[in-house]
Amino acid sequence: MTETAAVPADDLMEKVVRLCRTRGFIFPSAEIYGGFRSTYDYGPLGVNMLRNVKNAWWRAMVQQRVDVVGLDAAILGPPAVWEASGHLATFTDPLVDCKNCHERWRADKIEGVCPNCGSRDLTEARAFNLMFKTHAGPVEDEGHVAYLRPETAQGMFTNFANVLGTTRKKPPFGIAQVGKSFRNEITPQNFVFRTREFEQMEMEYFVPPDEAPKWFDYWLAERMQWYLDLGMPAEKLRLRHHEPSELSHYSRGTADVEFEFPWGWDELEGIANRGDYDLSAHAAASGVAQDYFDPQTNERYTPYVIEPAAGATRTMMAFLLAAYTEDEVGGEARTVLRLHWRLAPYQVAVLPLSKKDTLEPVARQVLASLQPHFMCDYDVTQSIGRRYRRQDEVGTPWCVTVDFDSLEDDAVTVRDRDTTEQVRVPIADLVSELRRRTGEG
Ligand code: GAP
Numbered sequence: 096m097t098e099t100a101a102v103p104a105d106d107l108m109e110k111v112v113r114l115c116r117t118r119g120f121i122f123p124s125a126e127i128y129g130g131f132r133s134t135y136d137y138g139p140l141g142v143n144m145l146r147n148v149k150n151a152w153w154r155a156m157v158q159q160r161v162d163v164v165g166l167d168a169a170i171l172g173p174p175a176v177w178e179a180s181g182h183l184a185t186f187t188d189p190l191v192d193c194k195n196c197h198e199r200w201r202a203d204k205i206e207g208v209c210p211n212c213g214s215r216d217l218t219e220a221r222a223f224n225l226m227f228k229t230h231a232g233p234v235e236d237e238g239h240v241a242y243l244r245p246e247t248a249q250g251m252f253t254n255f256a257n258v259l260g261t262t263r264k265k266p267p268f269g270i271a272q273v274g275k276s277f278r279n280e281i282t283p284q285n286f287v288f289r290t291r292e293f294e295q296m297e298m299e300y301f302v303p304p305d306e307a308p309k310w311f312d313y314w315l316a317e318r319m320q321w322y323l324d325l326g327m328p329a330e331k332l333r334l335r336h337h338e339p340s341e342l343s344h345y346s347r348g349t350a351d352v353e354f355e356f357p358w359g360w361d362e363l364e365g366i367a368n369r370g371d372y373d374l375s376a377h378a379a380a381s382g383v384a385q386d387y388f389d390p391q392t393n394e395r396y397t398p399y400v401i402e403p404a405a406g407a408t409r410t411m412m413a414f415l416l417a418a419y420t421e422d423e424v425g426g427e428a429r430t431v432l433r434l435h436w437r438l439a440p441y442q443v444a445v446l447p448l449s450k451k452d453t454l455e456p457v458a459r460q461v462l463a464s465l466q467p468h469f470m471c472d473y474d475v476t477q478s479i480g481r482r483y484r485r486q487d488e489v490g491t492p493w494c495v496t497v498d499f500d501s502l503e504d505d506a507v508t509v510r511d512r513d514t515t516e517q518v519r520v521p522i523a524d525l526v527s528e529l530r531r532r533t534g535e536g
Contacts, residue, residue, distance in 0.1 A: 102421055104357040111412075111419050112286050114430070118489050120144065120415070120440075121287060133283035133290050140489055141411075143440035143470060145294070148411045149273045151437050152296040155321050156271045163269035163298060164262055168250025170275060171231060171241045179380035180249050180373060182226060185344040188281055189220035201281045225278040227291075243277040248402060251299040252373040255385055266387055266398045267310060269300040273407060285358065287408045294407035301387075301398035304371065307347075310401045311368045315350055318366060318403045322352065326435035331355045331417055332363075345372040352405075354413040363413055364405035371397040414438055418490060424515050432490030433513060436533050439490040442469040443529060446482050448498040450475050458497040461507060461522060465495070468526055487512055493529060 102110065115121040119138035125131040137145050157165050177183045189202035195214035202220040209217065231241040244250070251270040258270055273296045283289050302310045315334060322332055337349040345367070352364040374385040374397050386397045418432045436442050443465055447458035455475070465471050472491065474482050479496060486494050496508040496517075507525065510517045511532075520528045530536030 108357040111415050140440040145411050147438045149407050156298050163271050166270050166272045170244050174240055176249055177242050179376045181344045187222035187224050190223035191220050192218040227277045227279055245278045246276055247272045247274050247295045247297045267302040269298045271298040287412050296407050297404045300401040304399045307368050307399040314366050314401050314403050327417055345369045366403045369400040369402050429484050429487050431487045434490035436492045441472040441491045444472040444486045444491045444494045446474055446496045454497055
């Protein structure tokens with residue numbers, strides 16, 4: 096039997112960061128050179144999990160719908176896009192310098208006191224644009240300026256007419272994109288919660304203007320359900336509607352899906368009614384119409400946009416925090432990541448009981464039969480108990496043990512991560528038994 100004890104919030108962050116480092120989820124970037132300011136690399140386990148988060152989003156938002164299509168737009172863009180979108184003028188944070196220790200802070204996050212030295216002697220706040228600026232080509236002059244996108248959204252707006260003209264979609268329909276975005280955050284913090292380079296999962300849902308409120312409510316409910324379906328505990332999630340003063344320059348209404356992080360409730364995803372702000376702005380700036388002609392009503396209109404905008408890297412961190420538990424099995428302490436099977440870096444670990452030549456060939460055959468269906472680990476080192484603990488710690492839902500009886504009965508032991516229950520399963524039935532356990536068999 097297992098007994099779970101809650102991990103205090105203060106310790107949780109430290110424990111998850113340490114687990115990420117030691118088990119190969121997330122490494123500080125350029126570590127051999129002393130690291131590079133709040134930049135992270137996703138290791139062998141982290142890359143699997145991050146990919147699983149993005150795939151789960153794509154599955155729910157694109158694969159399982161007929162009204163949403165995908166896109167993968169460029170990261171580098173010309174100033175014209177960001178001029179039209181309003182980001183050049185308004186995508187800023189208020190920056191203050193501490194006159195005492197010369198640290199720089201976001202004025203809206205520090206309540207007039209320098210968090211480094213406690214001084215109240217701060218400069219006036221000035222607008223600091225968060226976009227990364229670079230030059231495309233060998234000439235570093237104003238004519239060659241380019242920006243790294245600070246959101247994936249604009250690629251969906253600038254391709255609205257392309258998608259409309261090539262897919263036979265009509266409002267209400269959406270364009271979805273997953274990819275990197277870059278913001279020169281003044282104070283990146285809290286591990287991968289706020290970084291300068293991160294991944295977003297965004298969808299722009301184009302609707303007739305009078306249907307916008309209905310679709311806004313629809314997407315709030317859909318997006319909350321997505322987290323719940325992936326095992327996020329309901330008490331760790333809430334929806335918070337923005338005050339008018341908080342709204343982004345493009346928004347007519349925003350609500351955040353918030354997660355209870357160790358430091359308190361904070362944003363996981365923003366769902367906004369962007370109105371016709373972006374399409375109208377791009378139509379005006381480019382001179383290319385960005386509207387829809389409805390042949391049924393003979394009306395031409397600029398669709399409104401409902402945008403669920405989530406962070407992939409931030410969401411992965413929230414799932415890790417929610418899944419981290421410590422319990423006791425048979426008097427022995429263990430760490431368990433209770434991740435949904437869809438998100439776990441490995442779904443199955445194949446473990447031959449001993450390294451003896453007789454067991455390895457069977458174990459490798461079992462592994463080969465599972466690999467087309469599941470992401471699998473294969474581990475032959477140390478005692479079976481130690482190997483179970485290692486798999487529990489990285490969230491592997493099922494361990495498959497090949498032992499000496501397997502040579503006689505063509506069966507293996509399947510062990511469940513959460514209950515630690517073990518059952519004997521014929522090798523011939525293994526794939527269907529594991530599929531049944533995913534709930535998709
Ligand atoms: N297109 C709308 C948009 O970008 P946002 O609220 O600025 O909206 C959406 O970003 C999501 O992207 C956030 O809810 C968060 O999950 C993620 N995100 C934003 N900035 C981030 C950062 N610096 N580091 C990690 N994730 C970030």
